[in-house]
Amino acid sequence: MYEAVLHDDHHDHKPTGIGRWLFSTNHKDIGTMYLVFALIMFFVGGAMSMVIRAELFQPGIQYVDPQFYNSMVTVHALVMIFGALMPAGVGLANWMIPMMIGAPDMALPRMNNMSFWILPFAFTLLLSTFFMQGGAPAGGWTMYPPLVLQLGDGLPYLVFAVHFLGISSIMGAINIIATVFNMRAPGMTFMRLPLFVWAWIITAFLLIAAMPVLAGGVTMLLTDKFFGTAFFDAAGGGDPVMFQHIFWFFGHPEVYILVLPSFGVVSQIIPTFSRKPLFGYTSMVYATASIAFLSFFVWAHHMFTVGMPLTGELFFMYATMSIAVPTGVKIFNWMATMWKGSMTFETPMLFAIGLLFMFSIGGFSGLMMGITPVDFQYHDTYFIVAHFHYVIVPGIIFGIIGGIYFWLPKWTGNMYDEKLGKLHFWLSAISVNVLFFPMHFIGLAGMPRRIPDYNVQFADWNAIISLGGFVFGLSQLILVWVVIKCVRGGEKATDQVWEGAHGLEWTLPSPPPFHTFTTPPEVTDATAHS
Amino acid sequence: MSDDGQNSAEKDLAKKNIRLAIILGLIAAGFYIGFILFYF
Numbered sequence: 193m194y195e196a197v198l199h200d201d202h203h204d205h206k207p208t209g210i211g212r213w214l215f216s217t218n219h220k221d222i223g224t225m226y227l228v229f230a231l232i233m234f235f236v237g238g239a240m241s242m243v244i245r246a247e248l249f250q251p252g253i254q255y256v257d258p259q260f261y262n263s264m265v266t267v268h269a270l271v272m273i274f275g276a277l278m279p280a281g282v283g284l285a286n287w288m289i290p291m292m293i294g295a296p297d298m299a300l301p302r303m304n305n306m307s308f309w310i311l312p313f314a315f316t317l318l319l320s321t322f323f324m325q326g327g328a329p330a331g332g333w334t335m336y337p338p339l340v341l342q343l344g345d346g347l348p349y350l351v352f353a354v355h356f357l358g359i360s361s362i363m364g365a366i367n368i369i370a371t372v373f374n375m376r377a378p379g380m381t382f383m384r385l386p387l388f389v390w391a392w393i394i395t396a397f398l399l400i401a402a403m404p405v406l407a408g409g410v411t412m413l414l415t416d417k418f419f420g421t422a423f424f425d426a427a428g429g430g431d432p433v434m435f436q437h438i439f440w441f442f443g444h445p446e447v448y449i450l451v452l453p454s455f456g457v458v459s460q461i462i463p464t465f466s467r468k469p470l471f472g473y474t475s476m477v478y479a480t481a482s483i484a485f486l487s488f489f490v491w492a493h494h495m496f497t498v499g500m501p502l503t504g505e506l507f508f509m510y511a512t513m514s515i516a517v518p519t520g521v522k523i524f525n526w527m528a529t530m531w532k533g534s535m536t537f538e539t540p541m542l543f544a545i546g547l548l549f550m551f552s553i554g555g556f557s558g559l560m561m562g563i564t565p566v567d568f569q570y571h572d573t574y575f576i577v578a579h580f581h582y583v584i585v586p587g588i589i590f591g592i593i594g595g596i597y598f599w600l601p602k603w604t605g606n607m608y609d610e611k612l613g614k615l616h617f618w619l620s621a622i623s624v625n626v627l628f629f630p631m632h633f634i635g636l637a638g639m640p641r642r643i644p645d646y647n648v649q650f651a652d653w654n655a656i657i658s659l660g661g662f663v664f665g666l667s668q669l670i671l672v673w674v675v676i677k678c679v680r681g682g683e684k685a686t687d688q689v690w691e692g693a694h695g696l697e698w699t700l701p702s703p704p705p706f707h708t709f710t711t712p713p714e715v716t717d718a719t720a721h722s
Numbered sequence: 723m724s725d726d727g728q729n730s731a732e733k734d735l736a737k738k739n740i741r742l743a744i745i746l747g748l749i750a751a752g753f754y755i756g757f758i759l760f761y762f
Contacts, residue, residue, distance in 0.1 A: 299739040299742075299743075300739055300740070300743055303743070362747070362750045365746075366742075366743045366746045366747060366750075367743070369742065369746060370739045370742045370743055370746075373742060374735065374738050374739050374742065375735075375739075400746060400749060400750050400753075401753065403750070404750050404751070404753035404754035404757065405753065405754075405757055407754050408753075408754050408757035408758045408761075411754075411758060412758060412761065423761055434761070
């Protein structure tokens, strides 16, 4: 544990100019850069989804050719997952983890800078493929061979972009682990850590275990294309289905890499606005760890229809269902925290409760498609699109947005506009259901995913879905306005900000000085989060 | 944070951090290389 060794309270000055951001080693500045980058990518990926929904507004080909449509679907997913959700989670971690554990900064500040600056470079590589012979990746974010190998000049750029994103994520994960393991303030034992920190330690280990597998898989794609290997080429003795196993061995843990930090945020928000300690802290820690552990044993539920032995299908079906148990523990504990609490419904709490309800819808549809024989009907339909968007949008994104509203007064020193925040929540919550819930109906009725045109029987629901999509997309501009307004001024926030807030981060001034906890605080049961 | 003027406790902490980072980095790189070699 980190002891009283630091020295730099005498030079608490901020660097100025562009150098402050280019060469930053300050966790708060790097956290801000991650969050701004994620927001930009959220709108880039969101613009692509608007193209998709405009095209699907009615049957027939309207605005874009099918190849470009497929690129939109593929790059939308890559940008949202690797450019928006993961960096947003890392941004929150950068800002909050050192302040929550009483550390002056991240353990490896220079590596922190590097892991951020790799991201714009990687996305320049990825997005430059739109201007290349053969266009941008269009075979789906899963990059299945042999389809992906038909991509033109963009393939090596896609593969290298994925490598760089992986390197960035792994460096970020290493930094978080080193920070939490070595930099905790005296008295901040593991079982006193805030749940957000716990969620991030577990996520960091998931990243270290899962990302190299993806990198290995896409390296093999590259060598198959350019160096004469046949890892996934049946004609050369390889197996294209093997890539699907490799991809989903990464891909399923990736779902939890995205969702666990959001769960961590919710575990901070709900006790604060219920004015009660979190119910079942220890079980929350074990449930989070169990979800992460089990996530490595369920990958083939993404590919039941590819053909596998009955024993395999049964194993993956039961393993998938078993994840519902620790997830249920978490949902139960959040509800039990609210039970008989003195609840108030400020914007962060609204987003947290929205997550609770709507993530559960995505969780239940996940259970449905975990049942092997039933999945044969759902596979590659809009039911799947409905499921994972319920997990990702009102699940993960609501958690991130809730976290932004929760910590924004701490970061800026100003309260955000609560009316606009609530307007943002209600517009988002209503439109997200108009957008994604009817996808269950058209999916069950047989509408396949990843197509630019469809049978007229699906026309009405698709028009409604697109309208929901446009309203949801536009609603997110409210968040941008709220953040800008809050940064520029407003009612001054107190140090504690929220009446029910507990933990080291709330003992710091709002906004916190550039360097915090240069002298480590002494953590006791009273000052620890629980 | 500057390296100049670090006291011995700070240097020990920095060493500990770098050691852990190297170990975790080697684990990740090992997964990557081992994984490709496994299929080769």
